[in-house]
Amino acid sequence: MRLGVLGSGKGSNFVAIADAISSGRVAAEVALVVSDVADAGILAHARDRAIPWIHLPPGKFRTKLDDEAEAALIAALVEARVDLVVLAGYMRILKGELLRRFEGRVVNIHPSLLPSFPGLAAWKQALDYGVKVTGCTVHLVDQGIDTGPILAQRAVEVLDGDTASSLHERIQKAERELYPAVVASLARGEIHARGRVTGGFAG
Numbered sequence: 150m151r152l153g154v155l156g157s158g159k160g161s162n163f164v165a166i167a168d169a170i171s172s173g174r175v176a177a178e179v180a181l182v183v184s185d186v187a188d189a190g191i192l193a194h195a196r197d198r199a200i201p202w203i204h205l206p207p208g209k210f211r212t213k214l215d216d217e218a219e220a221a222l223i224a225a226l227v228e229a230r231v232d233l234v235v236l237a238g239y240m241r242i243l244k245g246e247l248l249r250r251f252e253g254r255v256v257n258i259h260p261s262l263l264p265s266f267p268g269l270a271a272w273k274q275a276l277d278y279g280v281k282v283t284g285c286t287v288h289l290v291d292q293g294i295d296t297g298p299i300l301a302q303r304a305v306e307v308l309d310g311d312t313a314s315s316l317h318e319r320i321q322k323a324e325r326e327l328y329p330a331v332v333a334s335l336a337r338g339e340i341h342a343r344g345r346v347t348g349g350f351a352g
């Protein structure tokens with residue numbers, strides 16, 4: 150399975166997936182890493198590992214891609230023969246053509262137990278709300294914000310005295326375990342979304 154990994158940030162999820170591939174735990178290959186942020190850590194990690202990468206400027210909008218940028222992204226993923234698009238901290242909303250082109254083949258990780266706390270800084274939302282358990286979710290991407298069918302979740306306890314950063318750190322640790330495991334299951338064709346109807350992976 151050829152992965153196209155998209156990220157805007159430091160790239161710790163990408164590193165976890167790349168490490169899991171190197172150690173034989175995930176039967177996949179990262180075909181391309183794409184970022185909308187020129188100096189994102191994820192691109193430096195790709196460079197260090199000699200994995201093909203590109204910086205694709207997002208165009209004129211703040212939260213989504215303009216049509217031209219989306220077309221360039223699709224072209225790059227198609228050219229790299231990507232089977233699965235893996236969002237790893239990609240902070241742009243994907244809509245329309247890309248989701249049609251890769252229907253049921255775009256996954257995302259989000260730092261909360263969805264459907265609670267979609268959107269930005271989900272760990273802080275959880276802390277501010279006062280929940281006792283939060284976590285992370287891997288889901289298929291649809292046209293909404295963090296709304297697609299759930300593939301897997303990992304719970305993380307909120308501890309007395311947690312700060313936003315201590316909680317965020319524990320959630321990210323859980324993400325680094327969960328995401329490679331889910332990608333491994335997807336590569337083996339073992340995982341299916343439940344509950345909500347989707348195009349699905351292996352089916």
Ligand code: GAR
Binds near residue numbers: 159160238324
């Ligand atoms: C991850 O914690 C991921 O859950 C979050 O961005 C972070 C990226 O970290 N994504 C979202 O909030 C998407 N709604 P990383 O660059 O170190 O992998």
